[in-house]
Amino acid sequence: MKxxxxxxxxxxxxxxxxxxxxxxxxxxxxxxIRREVTAARVRDVFDGIVFGEVVRxxxxxxxxxxxxxxxxxxxxxxxxxxxxxxxxxxxSALMNLEISDLTVEPVA
Amino acid sequence: MHDVAQRHTFAEVESLYRAKPGAVSETSRLxxxxxxxxxxxxxxxxxxxxxxxxxxxxxxxxxxxxVFECLAERTIALAQQEKDRDAQxxxxxxxxxxxxxxxxxxxxxxxxxxxxxxxxxxHAAAACVRDVARRAGVDSLRIxxxxxxxxxxxxxxxxxxxxxxxxxxxxxxxxxxxxxLGAEPIVEALQRGADVVITGxxxxxxxxxxxxxxxxxxxxxxxxxxxxxxxxxHLLECxxxxxxxxxxxxxxxxVPHLDRLGFPLAEVxxxxxxxxxxVPGSGGLVTVATCTEQLLYEVHDPAAYFTPDVxxxxxxxxxxxxxxxxxxxxxxxxxxxxxxxxxxVGQYEGWTGEGQISYAGPGAVARARLAADVxxxxxxxxxxxxxxxxxxxxxxxxxxxxxxxxxCEPYEVRLRVAARTATEGDAWKVAREVESLYTNGPAGxxxxxxxxxxxxxxxxxxxPRASVPWRIQYETVA
Numbered sequence: 001m002k003x004x005x006x007x008x009x010x011x012x013x014x015x016x017x018x019x020x021x022x023x024x025x026x027x028x029x030x031x032x033i034r035r036e037v038t039a040a041r042v043r044d045v046f047d048g049i050v051f052g053e054v055v056r057x058x059x060x061x062x063x064x065x066x067x068x069x070x071x072x073x074x075x076x077x078x079x080x081x082x083x084x085x086x087x088x089x090x091x092s093a094l095m096n097l098e099i100s101d102l103t104v105e106p107v108a
Numbered sequence: 109m110h111d112v113a114q115r116h117t118f119a120e121v122e123s124l125y126r127a128k129p130g131a132v133s134e135t136s137r138l139x140x141x142x143x144x145x146x147x148x149x150x151x152x153x154x155x156x157x158x159x160x161x162x163x164x165x166x167x168x169x170x171x172x173x174x175v176f177e178c179l180a181e182r183t184i185a186l187a188q189q190e191k192d193r194d195a196q197x198x199x200x201x202x203x204x205x206x207x208x209x210x211x212x213x214x215x216x217x218x219x220x221x222x223x224x225x226x227x228x229x230x231h232a233a234a235a236c237v238r239d240v241a242r243r244a245g246v247d248s249l250r251i252x253x254x255x256x257x258x259x260x261x262x263x264x265x266x267x268x269x270x271x272x273x274x275x276x277x278x279x280x281x282x283x284x285x286x287x288x289l290g291a292e293p294i295v296e297a298l299q300r301g302a303d304v305v306i307t308g309x310x311x312x313x314x315x316x317x318x319x320x321x322x323x324x325x326x327x328x329x330x331x332x333x334x335x336x337x338x339x340x341x342h343l344l345e346c347x348x349x350x351x352x353x354x355x356x357x358x359x360x361x362x363v364p365h366l367d368r369l370g371f372p373l374a375e376v377x378x379x380x381x382x383x384x385x386x387v388p389g390s391g392g393l394v395t396v397a398t399c400t401e402q403l404l405y406e407v408h409d410p411a412a413y414f415t416p417d418v419x420x421x422x423x424x425x426x427x428x429x430x431x432x433x434x435x436x437x438x439x440x441x442x443x444x445x446x447x448x449x450x451x452x453v454g455q456y457e458g459w460t461g462e463g464q465i466s467y468a469g470p471g472a473v474a475r476a477r478l479a480a481d482v483x484x485x486x487x488x489x490x491x492x493x494x495x496x497x498x499x500x501x502x503x504x505x506x507x508x509x510x511x512x513x514x515x516c517e518p519y520e521v522r523l524r525v526a527a528r529t530a531t532e533g534d535a536w537k538v539a540r541e542v543e544s545l546y547t548n549g550p551a552g553x554x555x556x557x558x559x560x561x562x563x564x565x566x567x568x569x570x571x572p573r574a575s576v577p578w579r580i581q582y583e584t585v586a
Contacts, residue, residue, distance in 0.1 A: 008361055008397060010354065012406035015272065015568070021404035023397065048510030057410055061426055061439075062400050068408045078182045079457055079565040081498045081526040082507075088354075089507045096513055 004095035006102065007033055011091040018050070018072035018087045020094055024063035029102065034058065034065065036099040042067050045094055067094075139172050139220070139323050140299065142378070146323045148316055148340070149373040151210065152176040153347025155183055155200055159209050161348070161371035161390070166213045168387045169373050173319040174214060176206060176223035177312050177345050181566050184309055185454025187228035188258075188284035189564075198229035203236055211237070212244040215303065222294060222315050226306040228284065230255050233306050234583055241585045249304065249585040252297035256578030257309040259451055259571060260285045270453070270567045277453060283564060284454040287576045290416030290445070291337075292328055294318030297580050309452065311415045316341030320376050333380060334418040335442020339425060340374045340382045342413070343402050343437065347371045350384060350402040352392030365391025385434045394433040403427065403437075416449055418442035448570035457565040458495070461527050461535030463542020464502070465549070465556040468520035475550035476501050476523045479542075482549055483525050486541045492534050494527035522555075528563070535560045 006029045009021045022037055024030045039056040046054075052070030059066065073087050074080030084090075139146070149171045151162030155178040165171055178200050191198025200206075203225045214221055226233040234253045241249045262268075263285040269276050277285075286309035295318045297305045307315075320337040321328060328334065343350050350372045352363035370390025375383045386394055403425060407413055411423035421441040430436040463483075467475045480499040487494065500506035502522035523545075527538040539558035546556055 004360065008357070008401065010401040010405055012404070014406050014408070015566075017408065019404065019406065019408060021401060023400050023404075025397070046511055049508065057408075057423075059404075059410060059423065059425075061424065062403070064400055064404060066404045066407065066410060076181075076566065079528075079563055081460060081496055081528060083500055083502065083524060083526075084507050093508045093511055093513075 001099060001101050002095065003033070003037065003097040003099050007095070009091045009094060011087050011089070013073055013077055013086045016073050016076040017068060017070050018090060019066055019068045020091045022065045022067065022094065027063035030060060030063035032102055033099075037065060037097065039067065041097065042069070042094065045097055046072070046090070049090070141325055142323050145375040145377040145381070146173070146320060147171050147373055147375055148173045148175060148319055148344065150175050150177065150316075150344040150347045150371055152178055152206065153345065153349060154178060154180060155202065157347055158369075159205060161369065162206065163209050163213065164387055164390055165371055165373060166210050166217065166219060171217075171219045171373060172323070173220050173222060174210065175315045175344070176221070176225055177315055177347070178202075179224045179227060179309060181452065182454065182564060184227050184286050184452070185284040185564050185566065188454065191228045196229075196232045196235070199227045199233035199236065200225035203233055204240060207237055207240040208244070211240055211304075212246050215246045215249060220298065220303055220305070220319070222305045222319065224307045224310050224315060226253065226308045228258070228308060230306045230308050231581070237304055237306065238583065238585050247585060250302050251304045251306065251583045251585070252300070252302035253581045253583065254289065254293045254297065254305065254307040254310070254578060255581070256293075256576060257286045257289050257307070258284075259287050259576060262571065262575055263451065263453060263569070268451070268569045268571065271569055272567050277455070277569070281455045282453060283456060285451055287449045287451045287571055288416050289449075289576070289578055290314045291318035291321060293578045293580055295322045295328065298322040300582070302582070311417070312345040313338045313341030313415055314417055316344055316374075317417055324378050328417070331418055331442040331444055335420040336380050336382065336440045337376070338413070338415055338418055338420040338442065339422060339437060339440035340376055342420075343384055343399060344372050344374055346402065346405065348392065349405065350398055351386050351394055352398055355398055355401060361397065363393055367391060382437045383430055383434055384437060388433070394435050396427050396429055396435055399427050399435045399437060414446055416445060418445050447573065449573055449576055451569045451571050453567045453569055454564050455567065457563040458528060458530045459532050459535035459560060459562055461529060461538035461560050462525065463539040463556065463558045464522055464524045465542055465545050465553045466520060466522040467550065467552055469552070472519070472521045473501065473504060473517050475552065476521045478550045479523050479545050479553060480525065482545065483541050487527070487538065490537060490541070492527075492529070492537050494529050494534065494538065497525065497527040497538075500524040500526070532560065532562070
């Protein structure tokens with residue numbers, strides 16, 4: 001399944017650093033998302049775009065992760081040659097990530 | 109720190125206000141030590157934002173304060189160039205339009221306006237607001253002008269280095285250098301009864317933090333409360349981004365009436381409860397999901413969100429529904445503010461040249477790729493020196509490059525070539541190589557466009573607070 005089926009997110013930019021939130025629609029899916037969407041997998045998604053590190057912050061009470069990626073925006077919005085210099089569209093690439101299906105809990 | 113000589117300006121004209129029949133009473137004007145929830149609206153989240161949502165907030169939001177946040181990273185550097193050309197320019201080009209829309213109505217309702225639309229020239233912005241007030245028949249208007257963020261002379265001393273490159277700033281290339289001021293000068297202006305506060309560079313959340321601190325008489329050093337106010341400001345500062353803008357995704361995240369998106373307002377109680385909402389009946393929506401996305405927008409470590417006012421801690425924030433289009437946020441805190449202020453430094457960094465051309469129908473992608481190959485060879489043949497060149501196929505891989513997921517071939521595709529050059533001449537050569545594909549390139553190339561821009565790039569530096577003496581000047585329209 002695609003991450004998009006159970007999560008949403010938003011990109012923010014500050015200089016050459018990009019952050020992308022990944023937020024569970026249903027907080028019960030947070031543990032699954034946390035297992036699946038690791039910093040290493042996010043780094044793979046943005047291979048060729050992100051040249052720095054990827055750090056993941058966890059906000060379990062919100063069912064949310066925050067990925068912070070350095071050297072990610074072609075030098076930053078004011079000097080980037082990219083069509084999407086802010087990287088606004090990058091969250092959509094992350095939502096396309098293939099993750100393992102949620103296991104259905106048997107009804108007691 | 110600030111200009112003491114100006115401090116009594118309001119007092120001097122006070123008798124004049126009191127003599128005016130129908131003038132707004134001092135108590136509603138000052139909004140100090142109030143015991144009900146304060147209502148703060150965001151009338152713009154960036155310079156080009158829509159105009160009418162702010163008027164909707166004024167007319168139907170029962171606001172105490174209306175904030176316009178209009179300074180992006182580079183805006184003030186561009187404004188500084190304007191000011192260097194014309195001493196009366198360099199403030200937000202849409203200030204007049206926004207003020208014509210809301211000033212008279214705000215004044216009639218006792219709503220105080222706070223904005224960073226002063227950009228590089230807050231005094232000229234104030235003159236513009238005075239003019240709007242006079243034409244609209246608004247009298248007894250008190251304007252506070254906050255300056256001191258421009259630290260170009262200090263930067264020119266050569267004592268500062270770029271936070272990004274660790275290189276010193278060459279004095280001749282610095283176009284602008286503006287320190288991020290905090291809430292402090294705005295708090296003072298509000299406590300002295302300003303109806304309109306105009307600033308240059310102030311940290312975005314601080315524009316909202318100030319009225320909260322002023323109204324409840326919270327200390328600028330009450331770090332947990334400043335953190336809480338910063339959370340409210342952070343959620344509001346991008347306008348429609350918390351009410352359903354930058355959010356809709358049909359079938360997954362549906363948003364009603366995006367065409368008439370309502371802008372947000374926050375209710376902040378004296379006990380520190382914060383509710384984000386919008387005007388009933390306006391478009392958009394305020395939900396836990398919209399607020400969670402905006403909470404993390406442009407945030408790195410949620411436990412350490414740096415502003416001039418505080419190191420805010422959003423790591424334990426909770427976001428819960430509180431009725432239709434009402435969301436309650438809690439749990440923010442904060443630690444002592446940083447000793448150093450961030451300075452945003454604008455510098456020229458060469459030029460960019462860009463050209464685009466479209467192909468459609470069978471073989472469109474192959475023709476666009478051939479076109480890219482032709483341009484690449486031409487740039488080499490012509491000896492054009494570019495430090496960086498991009499070849500994007502819009503519709504295929506322009507947004508995510510190598511991270512794009514291959515799909516079936518699109519019906520149409522647009523080649524985009526963008527290059528960074530040292531000279532304007534070389535930038536034009538790049539752009540024209542794309543344009544000349546009309547007659548020299550693959551079949552069916554249409555809709556070519558060219559653009560050349562001088563690069564005004566932003567870097568940052570840190571400066572001691574003591575080196576940034578802010579000032580407030582009070583002006584009146586009697």
